Amino acid sequence: MSLAVLDDLNPQQRRAVEHGVRDGDASPGPPLLVIAGAGSGKTNTLAHRVAHLIANGADPYRILLMTFSRRAASEMTGRVERIARRTMGEGARVMAAGLTWAGTFHAVGARMLREYAPQIGLDPDFSIHDREDSADLLNLVRHELGFSKTRNRFPTKATCLAVYSRCVNSGAPLEEVLASAFPWCAEWPEELRQLFAGYVEAKQRQNVLDYDDLLLYWAQTMAVPELAAEIGGRFDHVLVDEYQDTNRLQADILLALKPDGSGLTVVGDDAQSIYAFRAATVRNILDFPGHFDPPAAIVTLDRNYRSTRPILDAANAVIDLAAERFTKNLWTDRDAAGRPRLVTVRDEQGQAYCVVERVLENREAGIPLKQQAVLFRTSHHSGPLEVELTRRNIPFVKFGGLKFLDSAHVKDLLALLRFVENPRDRVAGFRVLLLMPGVGPTAAQRVLDHMADAADPLAAVATAPAPPRAGGAWPDFLAAVADLYAGRSGWPAELERARLWYEPHLERLHEDSTVRHADLIQLEQIAAGYPSRERFLTELTLDPPDATSDQAGVPLLDEDYLILSTIHSAKGQEWSSVFVLNVVDGCIPSDLGTGTSADIEEERRLLYVAMTRAKEDLSLIVPHRFFTHNQAARGDRHVYASRTRFIPKALLGLFEATTWLAASAASATRPAGGAVRVDVGARVRGMWR
Numbered sequence: 001m002s003l004a005v006l007d008d009l010n011p012q013q014r015r016a017v018e019h020g021v022r023d024g025d026a027s028p029g030p031p032l033l034v035i036a037g038a039g040s041g042k043t044n045t046l047a048h049r050v051a052h053l054i055a056n057g058a059d060p061y062r063i064l065l066m067t068f069s070r071r072a073a074s075e076m077t078g079r080v081e082r083i084a085r086r087t088m089g090e091g092a093r094v095m096a097a098g099l100t101w102a103g104t105f106h107a108v109g110a111r112m113l114r115e116y117a118p119q120i121g122l123d124p125d126f127s128i129h130d131r132e133d134s135a136d137l138l139n140l141v142r143h144e145l146g147f148s149k150t151r152n153r154f155p156t157k158a159t160c161l162a163v164y165s166r167c168v169n170s171g172a173p174l175e176e177v178l179a180s181a182f183p184w185c186a187e188w189p190e191e192l193r194q195l196f197a198g199y200v201e202a203k204q205r206q207n208v209l210d211y212d213d214l215l216l217y218w219a220q221t222m223a224v225p226e227l228a229a230e231i232g233g234r235f236d237h238v239l240v241d242e243y244q245d246t247n248r249l250q251a252d253i254l255l256a257l258k259p260d261g262s263g264l265t266v267v268g269d270d271a272q273s274i275y276a277f278r279a280a281t282v283r284n285i286l287d288f289p290g291h292f293d294p295p296a297a298i299v300t301l302d303r304n305y306r307s308t309r310p311i312l313d314a315a316n317a318v319i320d321l322a323a324e325r326f327t328k329n330l331w332t333d334r335d336a337a338g339r340p341r342l343v344t345v346r347d348e349q350g351q352a353y354c355v356v357e358r359v360l361e362n363r364e365a366g367i368p369l370k371q372q373a374v375l376f377r378t379s380h381h382s383g384p385l386e387v388e389l390t391r392r393n394i395p396f397v398k399f400g401g402l403k404f405l406d407s408a409h410v411k412d413l414l415a416l417l418r419f420v421e422n423p424r425d426r427v428a429g430f431r432v433l434l435l436m437p438g439v440g441p442t443a444a445q446r447v448l449d450h451m452a453d454a455a456d457p458l459a460a461v462a463t464a465p466a467p468p469r470a471g472g473a474w475p476d477f478l479a480a481v482a483d484l485y486a487g488r489s490g491w492p493a494e495l496e497r498a499r500l501w502y503e504p505h506l507e508r509l510h511e512d513s514t515v516r517h518a519d520l521i522q523l524e525q526i527a528a529g530y531p532s533r534e535r536f537l538t539e540l541t542l543d544p545p546d547a548t549s550d551q552a553g554v555p556l557l558d559e560d561y562l563i564l565s566t567i568h569s570a571k572g573q574e575w576s577s578v579f580v581l582n583v584v585d586g587c588i589p590s591d592l593g594t595g596t597s598a599d600i601e602e603e604r605r606l607l608y609v610a611m612t613r614a615k616e617d618l619s620l621i622v623p624h625r626f627f628t629h630n631q632a633a634r635g636d637r638h639v640y641a642s643r644t645r646f647i648p649k650a651l652l653g654l655f656e657a658t659t660w661l662a663a664s665a666a667s668a669t670r671p672a673g674g675a676v677r678v679d680v681g682a683r684v685r686g687m688w689r
C-alpha cells in the first residue's frame with residue numbers, strides 16, 4: 001500500500017523515504033541526514049517520508065516535525081495529506097490532522113514550556129514578547145540605568161537586542177560576540193552586561209519570555225535528564241527541515257530529544273545557510289552524522305526538479321565560487337532557451353517601474369501574479385516598488401517585512417488583552433495606559449508600581465491612584481479591565497469588548513481610523529480560529545500573518561496577488577518568475593565596511609537562495625544608484641553602485657544583460673515646474689529584449 005507513496009520519487013529520494021522502515025513496521029530506526037542543493041526535493045522527500053511512516057503504522061501524534069516558519073509547517077502537513085490521500089483515501093485527512101506537533105522550534109518550545117515550566121521554576125502563564133516588545137523592555141531598562149541620557153553614542157535598542165540575542169543563541173561570551181559581529185559596540189562591554197542583567201531580571205519579574213527564552217528554557221528543560229527522557233519519549237520520529245539554519249540551542253535540544261539518534265531525520269543544504277547573523281551555524285548539519293555511533297546515514301540528492309537549465313547553471317556558477325561547500329552541483333533535464341536576465345536600471349524608481357512592467361507583461365502572457373515574486377535583501381528595499389504597485393492597483397502580499405501585528409492599532413488592542421492575561425507585563429501595561437488622554441509615563445508608572453506590589457495585580461488596578469488628568473477615560477478603562485478579568489464576554493467575543501473600549505482612542509489618535517477599524521474587525525475573525533486567549537496571543541506573537549497591500553491583515557486567499565519577500569523569508573519556496581532587487585555591491589553583499597569574509601560568504605549563499613527560487617524566469621536588477629541605510633555608520637544616503645561581486649565578468653555569459661532606459665513613470669510624465677502628474681493608463685515602453 002505504501003508503494004504508491006514512493007511512485008513519483010527518484011531512487012535517492014526513495015532511499016531517504018524508506019530509510020529504517022520495514023514493510024508495516026515504522027518503529028524508530030537509525031538517524032538520517034539528507035543533504036542536497038536547492039530544489040532537489042528535500043522538503044518533498046521529507047513530506048513523503050512522513051506519509052510513508054504513517055502508512056506503515058507510525059502514530060501521527062507521536063511525530064514531531066520542525067520547520068522554519070508556520071507557513072512551511074502548514075504547507076508540509078498539506079503535502080503529507082495529499083500524498084497520503086492517494087494511498088489511504090479519506091482517512092488521510094484524519095491522519096494529517098493528527099500531525100499536531102508540526103511547527104517552528106519556537107512554537108513547539110512555547111507549547112512544551114506551558115507544560116513543563118513549573119519543573120524548571122518558571123510560571124507557566126508567561127507571556128511572549130515579540131522582537132519589538134523585547135526592544136521596548138530593553139529600552140525601559142536602559143532608561144532606568146541612565147545609559148541613553150548620559151552616553152549619547154550608546155547603541156540603539158535594536159542593536160542592544162541583537163547583541164543580546166546573539167549571545168544567548170550562540171552561547172558565546174559577550175566580548176567575543178562584540179568583536180566578531182558588533183565591533184562598533186565594543187567600547188561598551190560593562191554597560192551592556194549590566195543592561196542585559198537588568199533585562200533578564202525585568203523579564204523574570206514581569207513573567208515574560210522573549211523569542212530566545214523559548215529556546216533557552218526549552219534547552220534548560222532538556223538538560224534535566226528525567227525531563228529529557230519524558231519529552232523525548234513522547235515522540236517516535238523527529239524530523240527537521242532546513243537544518244542548516246539552526247543554532248546551537250536548537251541542536252542541543254534536538255540531540256537531547258534523541259541522544260542515540262533513533263527516529264531522527266534532518267534535512268538541509270549547507271549552501272543555503274543564511275542565518276549566521278542569528279547565530280545559526282552550518283556546523284550543526286555538517287557535524288550531525290558524527291554525533292552518533294554508528295554515524296547517521298547520509299543521503300544526497302543531485303537532481304534539481306525546480307529550475308530550467310540556464311537558471312540552474314547560473315546559480316551553480318555563483319555558488320561554485322564559494323570558499324567552502326559540502327553539497328555538490330545539481331543537474332536538471334529541464335532545457336529552456338532563455339538565460340536569466342541581468343537588468344541595469346537608473347535608480348530604485350526605475351527598478352520599481354521596470355519590475356512592475358515586466359510583472360504585468362508576464363500576467364498578460366498567462367503567468368498569474370501569485371506565480372511571481374520580487375525578492376530583496378532588507379524589508380525597506382521594497383518601498384519604491386510598493387508605492388508603484390499601489391499606484392497601479394496591483395495587489396501584493398509582503399512576507400517577512402512589516403507584519404499585521406506591527407501596525408500600531410493592532411498592537412494597541414492586543415496590549416489590552418496581554419495586560420489582562422499577564423498584568424505584570426510592563427511593556428503591555430505602558431502601552432495600554434498611555435493610550436488614554438492625560439496619562440503620561442509618570443502616571444502610568446505609578447499605576448504599574450501600585451499593581452506590582454499587590455498579590456492580585458489586576459484586582460489592584462481598581463484601587464490604583466487615578467491619573468489626575470485622565471477624566472472619564474479612567475472609569476471606562478477600569479470597566480473594560482473588570483469585564484475582561486471576569487471573563488464576562490467569553491472568548492473570542494472579549495475581543496469585541498476590548499475594541500469597544502479602544503475605539504474612541506483609535507479615533508482620537510489616528511486620522512485614517514476607518515481602515516484601521518476594518519483591521520480590528522478582521523482581528524476578531526482571526527481570533528475566532530483560536531480556542532483561547534492564551535493560544536491566540538502565543539501563536540500570533542510567534543508567527544503573525546503577513547501584511548497585504550491594503551494593510552488589511554491576512555491575504556484574501558482567493559485573490560491573485562504578487563509576492564514581495566525578503567530573501568530570508570523566501571526560503572524553501574518557488575515561483576515561476578522571480579525578480580531580485582538591488583543586486584549590487586553594498587546590498588548583496590551589504591555592509592562592505594564591517595563585513596568579515598565569513599559574512600561575505602553568507603551573502604553569496606543569500607544570492608544563491610534568491611536565484612534558486614525561480615522555476616522558469618529570473619531577473620536580477622542592478623540599479624546604478626540606490627539608497628542605503630548603514631547601521632554601523634548610522635546614516636542614510638544615496639550611493640552609486642556596481643553589479644555584485646558575486647557575478648564577476650567571467651560569469652556574464654550565463655546571463656542576458658539588458659538595460660532598462662525608461663526612467664520612472666513619474667519623471668517621464670512630469671510637467672515642467674508643476675506637481676508630479678501620473679498617467680495611470682500610460683505605459684512607458686522599456687527595452688526588454
Ligand code: ATP
Pocket residue numbers: 008009010013036037038039040041042043044045269272304305306571572573574612
Ligand atoms: P529548497 O532547497 O529550496 O528548500 P528542496 O530541496 O526542499 O528545495 P522541494 O521544494 O522539495 O526542494 O522540491 C522542489 C520542486 O521539485 C517542487 O516543485 C517539487 O514538487 C519538485 N519535485 C521534487 N521531487 C520530485 C520528483 N521526484 N519528481 C518530480 N518533481 C519533484
Ligand code: MG
Pocket residue numbers: 042043044572
Ligand atoms: Mg525545502
